[in-house]
Amino acid sequence: MTERKPRADAARNREAVLAAADALFARCESPAAVTMADIAAAAGVGKATLFRGFGDRTGLIHALYEARLAPVRRAAEEGPPPLGPSTPPSERVPALLDAVLCFKLDHRHLALALEGTGGDSPYAAGHYRLWHGTLRDALDRVPGLADSDFTAHALLAATRADLVEHLVGHEGRTREEIRARLAAFTARVLHVPAPPH
Structure with a gap:
């Protein structure tokens, strides 16, 4: 017996839902204000379609976050420098952190929604385990650096x-300022010169 593939309309509906949710989170004042009813209406589907496809709001947020994060994840796992595994740790660690930071800056309200999805610990999420493990492994290769596990958490x-x-919404910091400050902090942790900005 062959495995059934999702119907074409189900795949289209899924993409429409993810695109609608993405747009709503990008425009919202507060991530909590984006409801399943809002997403269904914006995507032109019934609420039952959302619950069938994603289970609940948390499932939808996880699916959207993972879909948007996938290119960054691929670059970190397989890509060329500066994110890829062949990059020296003194360059890879700052590049990985910058990529995560830029993703959060570009998807602020989606990231806030994910971190606020109830009782789930953000530290148990798949994306967190991925970044922590990737950073820890890179930090293990930094000469003289002790406790790469905790350092990865702290970074x-x-x-x-x-x-x-x-930093952005309340202190009015710019994207470039936040990136530069993270790069300088990371350089101090790694005991390497900070990159020019």
Whole structure:
């Protein structure tokens, strides 16, 4: 018996839902304000389609986040420098953190929605485990650096969506300023010269 493929209209509906949710999160004042009813209406589908395809709002947010993060993930796992695994750690670690930060800056409200999806620990999420493991493995290759596991956690804390939102939304920091400050902080942790900005 052959495995059934999703119907073409189901695949189209899924893409329409993800695109609608993406647009709504990008425009919203607060991620909590984006409801399943809003997303269904914007996508031109019934709410039942959303619940069938994603389970609930948290499932939809996870699916959208993973879809948008996929290109960055591929670059980190297989890509060329500066993100790829063949890059020296003194260059790869700052590049990975910058990629995560830029993703959070570009998808602020989606990242906030994901980090605020109830009782799930953000540290148990697949994307967090991926970045932590990737950074930890790169940090293991930095001469003289102790405790790469905790260092990876500490560096990733500087890219949390709630911190990014605070810096941009409340302190009025610019994208380039935040990126430069993270790069300088990372350089201090790694004991390497900060890149020019």
